[in-house]
Amino acid sequence: xxxxxxxxxxxxxxxxxxxxxFVYFLFSLFNKEVYLGSLNFFNNLILKIIPIFLxxxxxxxxxxxxxxxxxxxxxxxxxGIRKWFFVIIGGILxxxxxxxxxxxxxxxxxxxxxxGLIACFLYNRAIxxxxxxxxxxxxSWQYIVILLVVMxxxxxxxxxxxxxxxxxxx
Amino acid sequence: xxxxxxKQSVVKAAKGLWIAFPMILGTIxxxxxxxxxxxxxxxxxxxxxxxxxxxxIGSLVGSISAGNPITSYIFGGEMLKxxxxxxxxxxxxxxxxxxxxxxxxxESAILGKKFTILRNISAFILSIIVAILTVLIxxxxx
Numbered sequence: 001x002x003x004x005x006x007x008x009x010x011x012x013x014x015x016x017x018x019x020x021x022f023v024y025f026l027f028s029l030f031n032k033e034v035y036l037g038s039l040n041f042f043n044n045l046i047l048k049i050i051p052i053f054l055x056x057x058x059x060x061x062x063x064x065x066x067x068x069x070x071x072x073x074x075x076x077x078x079x080g081i082r083k084w085f086f087v088i089i090g091g092i093l094x095x096x097x098x099x100x101x102x103x104x105x106x107x108x109x110x111x112x113x114x115x116g117l118i119a120c121f122l123y124n125r126a127i128x129x130x131x132x133x134x135x136x137x138x139x140s141w142q143y144i145v146i147l148l149v150v151m152x153x154x155x156x157x158x159x160x161x162x163x164x165x166x167x168x169x170x
Numbered sequence: 171x172x173x174x175x176x177k178q179s180v181v182k183a184a185k186g187l188w189i190a191f192p193m194i195l196g197t198i199x200x201x202x203x204x205x206x207x208x209x210x211x212x213x214x215x216x217x218x219x220x221x222x223x224x225x226x227i228g229s230l231v232g233s234i235s236a237g238n239p240i241t242s243y244i245f246g247g248e249m250l251k252x253x254x255x256x257x258x259x260x261x262x263x264x265x266x267x268x269x270x271x272x273x274x275x276x277e278s279a280i281l282g283k284k285f286t287i288l289r290n291i292s293a294f295i296l297s298i299i300v301a302i303l304t305v306l307i308x309x310x311x312x
Contacts (some may be wrong), residue, residue: 005225010190011189013189013190013193013196013295014192016192016193016196017192017193017195017196017199019196020196020200020299021199023203024199024203027203034203036205037206038199038205038206038207039178039202039204040204040206041201041202041206042198042199042202045198045201045202046198049198049244052223054185056187056240057183057184058185060182060183060186060187061176061179061180061182061183062179064178064179064180064182064183065176066177067239068215076189077242078270080180081197095186098270098273102276102281103275103280104279105280105281106280106281109281113179115285117290118281118285119285119289122268122289123268123293126264126267128239128267130269131239131243132240134240134243134244134292135243137231137247138243138244138246138247138250139246139250140245140310141310142308142311143256143308143312146304146307146311147260147263147300147304148266150300150301150304150306151264153297154299154300157296158289158293158296161173161292162285162289162292166284166288167287
């Protein structure tokens with residue numbers, strides 16, 4: 001029973017890692033060429049990523065320090081067009097898992113924040129400032145800038161669309 | 171909701187990365203294995219070079235995938251190196267973070283079923299449009 005309880009506490013993502021390591025183990029026994037080729041590829045990839053992870057860690061710490069739910073909520077109370085602007089900024093700057101924000105957004109919905117603004121906020125959470133250095137390494141900075149601008153516009157379109165669709169059949 | 175101390179912020183960032191660590195490491199190991207096992211022509215056969223169809227497939231794969239966006243950048247970047255088109259990769263990246271199949275139950279329980287369904291469907295369609303537009307603008311400007 002104790003063992004079962006301990007096993008339940010292990011996040012599922014660790015099972016995924018263990019499974020992949022086991023697959024590698026099988027290849028090391030039955031197909032050395034694939035095993036060594038994959039390890040070589042892994043080695044090159046991890047060396048490229050580690051320095052960027054350090055930068056991501058620093059940026060995440062800074063973002064956690066300055067951007068709190070209180071900070072975001074304060075600006076979501078703005079009126080008119082400014083509200084959209086602050087919702088976009090709030091979505092981009094917000095951190096932590098998405099489900100952490102659902103209760104807060106539901107509370108703001110009860111206080112008058114419309115569905116379109118909630119959708120816009122959630123869409124902009126897709127833009128992660130601390131991850132931009134990693135994205136630039138894989139793609140180009142021109143691509144990332146264009147993608148971010150298009151995504152911000154898409155978030156407003158989704159917000160307006162959601163407002164219209166949520167009004168239908170009310 | 172007080173301002174976090176610097177130590178708390180650093181610990182929170184470390185915890186966030188630690189939670190994502192097994193998935194990221196596992197994904198990098200999986201990508202390494204796939205890149206050796208799967209020949210490049212396989213990707214060319216799945217993705218047709220038709221912008222709309224490729225972005226639809228990319229968006230579909232991104233929607234059912236879940237996890238830290240770091241993983242999507244690594245996976246998307248490697249897909250690109252294997253010869254998958256930028257439109258498909260963009261749709262994959264955008265839908266990974268905007269469509270939340272895994273979070274559907276939590277989102278619909280807290281924010282409402284109708285809102286959740288409409289938000290996710292529109293996010294899926296938008297990921298295709300965003301991908302096509304981004305690549306078009308990139309081709310015109312760069």
